[in-house]
Amino acid sequence: MICPASIRHSILLIAMLSLAGCQQSDQAAQAPQESAAPAPDAKPGLSTSDGILTLPVVAGRPGAAYFTLANGSENAVELAAVHVEGAIGAEMHETTGGTMAKLASLPIEPGESIAFARGGKHVMVFDLSDELKPGGTTEMTLSFTDGDKLSAPLAIEDMGGTQAMDHGAGN
Numbered sequence: 001m002i003c004p005a006s007i008r009h010s011i012l013l014i015a016m017l018s019l020a021g022c023q024q025s026d027q028a029a030q031a032p033q034e035s036a037a038p039a040p041d042a043k044p045g046l047s048t049s050d051g052i053l054t055l056p057v058v059a060g061r062p063g064a065a066y067f068t069l070a071n072g073s074e075n076a077v078e079l080a081a082v083h084v085e086g087a088i089g090a091e092m093h094e095t096t097g098g099t100m101a102k103l104a105s106l107p108i109e110p111g112e113s114i115a116f117a118r119g120g121k122h123v124m125v126f127d128l129s130d131e132l133k134p135g136g137t138t139e140m141t142l143s144f145t146d147g148d149k150l151s152a153p154l155a156i157e158d159m160g161g162t163q164a165m166d167h168g169a170g171n
């Protein structure tokens with residue numbers, strides 16, 4: 001049984017829905033990456049700072065990314081992978097006593113801050129695009145084992161002088 005009030009209600013609802021539909025498509029046209037869901041590239045409580053991408057001295061060699069990752073959340077997290085925009089591949093490495101080993105993943109306790117820095121943990125970045133130039137920026141995206149992601153800018157630098165990192169054969 002349909003009463004007039006519910007018909008009126010239905011018409012109103014349809015009108016509202018179509019209005020909402022218009023607004024949504026307008027928003028989608030302007031900002032296709034935004035949605036009402038939590039931002040996929042901003043893991044709650046996690047933050048990075050001092051992001052740097054160091055270009056190799058010799059083109060074709062790997063570069064390295066450095067940053068500090070702080071876990072301000074109440075949960076332990078585990079960093080699973082790193083992607084650098086403009087590079088084909090990126091791996092987490094750790095240099096210990098002159099030997100570099102690949103890190104499959106990296107746990108970070110609540111309140112802990114982990115530095116990726118020269119001579120220690122670093123992200124090795126492979127097959128860099130020519131478009132990555134000193135003075136520019138690119139974006140790094142960290143992926144965690146729970147599927148969350150965190151994006152952050154990397155300032156692009158020349159390797160330069162004494163800051164050069166030993167990744168070459170025979171050095």
Ligand SMILES: [Cu+2]
Nearest residue numbers: 093100124167
């Ligand atoms: Cu390395």
